Amino acid sequence: MHHSGFVALIGRPNVGKSTLINALLGEKVAIISDRPQTTRNQIRAVLTRPEEQIIFIDTPGLHKPKHLLGTKMVKMAESTLQEVDLVSFIVEAHHPPGQGDRYIAEILEKAHCPLLLVLNKSDLTSPKTLADNKKLYSQLCSFQAIFTLSALCGDNLTAYLDAVSELMPEGPQYYPPEMITDQPERFIAAEIIREKVIQLTRQEIPFSIAVVIEEMKMRERKDLLDVRAEIFVERKSQVGIIVGKGGLLLKEIGTRARQELEALFGEKIFMDLRVKVKKDWRNREEELRRLGYR
Numbered sequence: 001m002h003h004s005g006f007v008a009l010i011g012r013p014n015v016g017k018s019t020l021i022n023a024l025l026g027e028k029v030a031i032i033s034d035r036p037q038t039t040r041n042q043i044r045a046v047l048t049r050p051e052e053q054i055i056f057i058d059t060p061g062l063h064k065p066k067h068l069l070g071t072k073m074v075k076m077a078e079s080t081l082q083e084v085d086l087v088s089f090i091v092e093a094h095h096p097p098g099q100g101d102r103y104i105a106e107i108l109e110k111a112h113c114p115l116l117l118v119l120n121k122s123d124l125t126s127p128k129t130l131a132d133n134k135k136l137y138s139q140l141c142s143f144q145a146i147f148t149l150s151a152l153c154g155d156n157l158t159a160y161l162d163a164v165s166e167l168m169p170e171g172p173q174y175y176p177p178e179m180i181t182d183q184p185e186r187f188i189a190a191e192i193i194r195e196k197v198i199q200l201t202r203q204e205i206p207f208s209i210a211v212v213i214e215e216m217k218m219r220e221r222k223d224l225l226d227v228r229a230e231i232f233v234e235r236k237s238q239v240g241i242i243v244g245k246g247g248l249l250l251k252e253i254g255t256r257a258r259q260e261l262e263a264l265f266g267e268k269i270f271m272d273l274r275v276k277v278k279k280d281w282r283n284r285e286e287e288l289r290r291l292g293y294r
C-alpha cells in the first residue's frame, strides 16, 4: 500500500520554511529567492521513500496584503489550504505570537485538513521561554500535534517527519522518484529562453535544442536576479546559427528572454546564456534526465 500527500508549510516570512524543507530533503532545493515577496509561485519539494511520497509546498510568505500582488499571493495560499492533505504552521520558538502569526491563524481556521504546529529555531530559546511561547501558540488554532525543532541544526526533525508520514493518506506516487522539486520558476525561464531561440532562428534550428537553467538566484543585497542558462544543440554547426554574426543573435535572444522574465518575475535580471554541443542528447537517457526531461 502506497501513501502520499501534499503538505503546505505556512508561516510568516523568515521563520525558516525554506530551511526546513532543505533539511527534510537533505539537499538544497533551489529556491530562487528567500525574499518572501519575490517567491510568487509555490515551490514543491518531493520526498520519496519506500512506500511513500510526501510533497512539501513552500508557500510564499503570508502577510496582510499591501498591494495587488500581495492579495493574489494570499489568495493562492488560501486555495492551497483547500487542496492539501496537511498544513504545518511554522513559527519562531524564541518569539511569542505576533500580529502576523494571528493573521495566519485566522486563515488556517478555514483549512479542513489536520494542522501541525512547528516551533522552529529551538536553538535560539531557553526552556522557560519555549514553554511560555508554546502555550501561547497552541491557543491560536486547534493543532493535531506540536513539534519543537531546529531546521538549521537538524534537531528533532525525525519526530516531525514521522508525524507527517503517519498522516499521509493512501495515494499514488505523483512524481518520479528522482525528482526533488518541480521548480516552476526555473522551468518557466527555460521555456521562455527556448521559445526565443526558436522564434529568432526559425527553421534553421529545429526543436533539437534544450535549455537548462544552471543557476537562478538573487544577488545578495542587490535587486538583481542572476539567470545562468545553457542552450544545448545537437551539432556543432548549430552553435554558430544561434550565436549569430558577432554574437548578435544570442544577444537578442537574451534580451528578449530577459525582458519577458523581468515582467513576469518583477525583478531586474542579469542573464548569461551559453551555447553548448551535446551530441544526440535526445537519444541519451541519462542526458535527458539531467536536463529535466523524462
Ligand code: GDP
Pocket: 011, 012, 013, 014, 015, 016, 017, 018, 019, 020, 034, 036, 061, 120, 121, 122, 123, 124, 149, 150, 151, 152, 153
Ligand atoms: P522562510 O522565509 O520562512 O523560508 O525562512 P528561511 O528558511 O529563508 O530562513 C530565514 C532565516 O532564518 C535564515 O537566515 C535561516 O538561516 C534562519 N533559520 C532557519 N531555521 C533556523 C533555525 O532552526 N535556527 C536558527 N538559528 N536559524 C534558522
Ligand code: MG
Pocket: 017, 018, 019, 033, 034, 058
Ligand atoms: Mg522561504
